[in-house]
Amino acid sequence: MKIAVYSAQPYDRRFLDEARAALPAPGVEAVYFSDRLELDTVPLAQGCAAVCVFVNDLLDAPVLEALHALGVGAVLLRCAGFNNVDLQAGARLGLFMARVPAYAPEAVAEHALALAMTLNRRTHRAYARVREGNFALDGLLGVTLHGKTVGIVGAGQIGACAARIFHGLGCKVLVSDPAPTPQLDQVAERAPLDALLAQSDVVSLHCPLMDATRHIINAASLARMKPGAMLVNTSRGGLIDTAAVIEALKSGQLGALAIDVYEQESTLFFQDHSSDIIADDVFQRLMTFPNVLVTGHQGFFTIEAMREIAAVTFANLACHTQGSPCANALPTT
Numbered sequence: 001m002k003i004a005v006y007s008a009q010p011y012d013r014r015f016l017d018e019a020r021a022a023l024p025a026p027g028v029e030a031v032y033f034s035d036r037l038e039l040d041t042v043p044l045a046q047g048c049a050a051v052c053v054f055v056n057d058l059l060d061a062p063v064l065e066a067l068h069a070l071g072v073g074a075v076l077l078r079c080a081g082f083n084n085v086d087l088q089a090g091a092r093l094g095l096f097m098a099r100v101p102a103y104a105p106e107a108v109a110e111h112a113l114a115l116a117m118t119l120n121r122r123t124h125r126a127y128a129r130v131r132e133g134n135f136a137l138d139g140l141l142g143v144t145l146h147g148k149t150v151g152i153v154g155a156g157q158i159g160a161c162a163a164r165i166f167h168g169l170g171c172k173v174l175v176s177d178p179a180p181t182p183q184l185d186q187v188a189e190r191a192p193l194d195a196l197l198a199q200s201d202v203v204s205l206h207c208p209l210m211d212a213t214r215h216i217i218n219a220a221s222l223a224r225m226k227p228g229a230m231l232v233n234t235s236r237g238g239l240i241d242t243a244a245v246i247e248a249l250k251s252g253q254l255g256a257l258a259i260d261v262y263e264q265e266s267t268l269f270f271q272d273h274s275s276d277i278i279a280d281d282v283f284q285r286l287m288t289f290p291n292v293l294v295t296g297h298q299g300f301f302t303i304e305a306m307r308e309i310a311a312v313t314f315a316n317l318a319c320h321t322q323g324s325p326c327a328n329a330l331p332t333t
Contacts, residue, residue: 001028001321003076004045007054008032009270011306012078016052019310028317036266042066050074050320052313055081055297056266061089068093074320078309079300081236082330083209091332098316098328102157104305109161111299112204112234113169115258119230119293120145143201146170151200153193153216154207154235155181162204163188174200177207197225202232209236219244228255234299237263242282249289256291260299269296 005016013032020028031048035041037057045051051072053059059075064086067075075090077099090097118124121142129136150166152159155177163173167187174191175181181190193216197203203225207213217231218241225231231254233240242263248254262268264280278284286292300309312328319326 001050001317002048003028003030003050003052003074003317004048004072005030005032005052006035006037006041006044006057007270008034011301012054015306015310016313019307019314022311023314028314037063039063039066042070045070045072048072050076050317052076052078054270055079055084056269057084058266059085059090061086064089064093064095068095074098074317076313076316077330078313081208083236083238085330087330087332090330096320096326097330098319098326099330100309100312100316101328103300103308103312104302105157105161107302107305108158108234108299109165109206111260111295112162112206112232113165115234115260115293115295116202116204116230116232117145119256119258119291124293125290145202148172148201149174149199151176151191151196151203152188153177153196153203153205155179155184155188156206156208158235159204159206160184162206166202166204171202193221194224197221200226200229202230204232205235205239207235207239209238214238215241215244217241217245219247222248222254225254227253230256230258232258234260237261237265242286246282246285249292256293257286257289258293260295261297262294265297 005012016030020030033044035044037053039062042063045067051067053075074096080099080101082099085097122140126140146169148171150171151174152163153176155175160183163175163184164187167173173188174196175184175188176191176193176196216239222244245254245257249257262283316326316328
């Protein structure tokens with residue numbers, strides 16, 4: 001069986017090939033493409049029985065229909081989120097679609113902590129200063145996180161890890177999630193979203209992107225936040241109304257912003273644009289703020305997570321080829 005791997009970077013090849021070599025039976029061939037999956041790149045999957053895609057690949061109805069016409073029968077997401085997939089079209093076409101629902105959730109939670117601590121203590125700015133021989137401390141003043149209130153929006157596996165980590169620092173942790181969270185009773189208090197926003201010194205987003213959560217951080221919710229609070233997003237860019245966040249940063253209502261995801265990241269992230277002129281004016285405006293820290297969707301990027309992603313991806317493929325039930329199959333509605 002041949003699979004077309006889209007948005008493939010050298011590290012994807014490394015870990016997917018490692019997992020493929022460990023398969024109990026040979027016969028799976030991976031063809032790697034750095035191209036993002038969209039309608040124009042569908043023909044790259046000619047002769048492939050499956051495609052393997054990532055967070056910024058496009059899987060709307062026209063793309064899925066074109067893949068189906070080529071004979072592709074399976075869509076393997078090497079990520080947890082599936083907001084980029086037209087589920088109804090996939091079900092109508094009879095495509096097997098599966099994801100990697102959880103891969104080293106500690107990796108993303110730890111990155112959220114790293115962003116918060118870096119931005120709070122200005123270690124990124126201190127690093128640049130010291131390399132230039134500047135050891136002055138002016139402008140590097142932070143706060144002690146111990147004793148502060150941290151709000152976790154979304155208490156799935158990653159959010160639960162983040163809650164435990166911040167509790168371990170001595171923070172008071174509030175959690176907002178529509179589902180019960182008895183597993184966090186010892187480390188966090190449940191709170192309605194509005195109360196969480198009003199009380200938290202740091203708000204960290206860990207919820208999936210869906211209609212109910214799109215732009216959950218907007219002008220109204222930013223106004224309800226504790227003045228000067230920090231916002232951290234390591235989940236999905238669409239959770240934040242970036243224009244509203246910029247206005248909140250300008251007014252000082254939002255004290256700091258750390259993001260590993262961006263709503264329009266598909267044309268930016270995972271590529272080297274250091275020699276290009278970036279035409280995204282909103283992103284460029286964000287980068288002018290000294291109290292904004294941006295990383296390029298690297299929260300998942302640990303050895304352990306990459307190995308788990310690769311292993312689960314091929315396990316999902318085995319479910320498809322063997323016709324067995326797949327716990328990671330995407331919902332059909």
